[in-house]
Amino acid sequence: MQKKSPVLVTAGAGYIGSHVALALLDAGWPVVVLxxxxxxxxxxVPSQATFxxxxVGDRQLVGHMFRDHGIEAIVHLAGSIVVSESVAHPLRYYENNTARSCALIEAAVESGMAHFLFSSTAAVYGSPERVPISETDPTSPINPYGQSKLMIETMLADAAKAHGFNYCALRYFNVAGADPQGRSGQLTDSATHLIKIAxxxxxxxxxHVEIYGEDYPTPDGTAVRDYIHVADLAAAHVRxxxxLVADPGTSRVLNCGYGRGYSVREVLDSVDRVAGRPVARRPGPRRAGDPPILVAxxxxxxxxxxxxPRFDDLDGIVADALxxxxRQLPGAAAAAVPLTMTR
Incomplete structure (x- = not known):
């Protein structure tokens, strides 16, 4: 691409997708959200984007979108993401994640798409043999969610070799926080991510907040994760x-995290500090498919x-989430007291 041509962002009405769309628009890329x-x-969905x-599995619709909007790159974030749900309903995950992504890749190939940026996950590593986890470490998912994402990575690698496009798979660690300017955040009423729940x-x-498992082989017995601010993650998509555009002959697989892990208890301590009061905690059983430690x-x-990264501070991530x-509370516009954090 000689100029910034329109980019398709799948799931651009979601938590991560809306932040990615905002970051692309801020950087001057025209955005079409599906x-x-x-x-x-x-x-x-940002007002500047076409919605x-x-x-994403509708090949005819997607093909028309490519032609009608002159799209030359895809940022694919659509898919189901709840680990425990994937264990209970594995075929649903293979259908929604893997099969629909296959249809999207096929449509991209048919249209001659040049660049494909994929939202992958640290769940492809399973229970890692060592931390921090490198991109060259073994991939051995322990849940259908991670397996479905790894299958998409494999499809992209094979299709890129066969059809001459390049791709980048960003393996997300634990995404949290909200747009520092207040333009977007997580709206779902059925959240499973710790910082959102807290x-x-x-x-x-x-x-209260339920702590799923207190008997992990970690310093305080709770699971450890590498939390990355959603704004930093969105910026990584832009880069x-x-x-991809500057180096069309190369595809990449990249971890997207900070390289520092925090336990569930450490996160909840941060929430207590930033909120200025303690959040009630209750012990619960481990969730199916959750590894003890994931750090990039x-x-x-x-x-x-x-x-x-610009926002790699746990208290800052929590402050933006809070x-x-x-802002979502009734009467928030008139009554909310803003949180201030020194970055």
Whole structure:
């Protein structure tokens, strides 16, 4: 591409997708959002983006979109993401994630799409043999969610070799927070992500936070994760797209995390600090498919994309999540007291 041509963002009405769309628009990329609104919200689609309601697995629709909007790159974020749900309903995940992604890749190949940026996951590593986890470490998912994403990575690698496009798979670690400017955040009422749940509890939308497992082989017995601010993740997508365009002969697989892990208890302590009051905690059983520790080795993404995190502070991530939750409360516009954090 000689100029910034339109980019298709699937699931651009969702939590991560809306932030990615905002970051692309901020960087001067025209954005077309495709979302079926099964879990997304049209209110999260940036006003500057073109919105199409539909299914990423609808090859005819997608093909028309490519032609009508002159799309030359895809940022594919659509899919189901709840680990425990994938264990209970594996075929649903293979259908929604893997099969629909296959249809999207086929449509991209048929249209001569040049660049494909894919939202993958640290769940492809399963229970890692060591931490931090490098991109060259073994991939051995322990749940259908991770397996479905790994299958998509394999499809992209094979299709790119056969059809001459390049791709980048960003393996997300635990995404949290909200847009620092307050333009987007997580709206779902059935959240499973710890910081979102804890922020809801801190503003009175939940009575407590359940700690799923206190017997993991970690320093305090709770699971450890590498939490990345959604704004930094969105910025990584912009850098990855720029690299795909600048280096069309190379495809990449990159971890997207900070390289620092926090336990569930450490996260809840942060929420207590930022909120100024303790959040009630209750012990619960482990969730199916959850590994004890996931922490990124992020040296490759730092070196290859020149990506520099701006919001890599746990209390800051929590503060932005809390600020978003407070904006969602009735009468928030008039009554909310903004949180201030020194970055």
């Amino acid at each position: 979302d079926d609104l099964s879990t997304g919200f049209e209110t999260l 199409v309601r539909g299914d 922020a809801e509890a801190a503003v009175g939308r939940r009575a 990855a797209l720029e690299k 080795d992020n040296r490759r993404i730092l070196a290859e994309l020149g990506w520099t 600020a978003w939750e407070r």
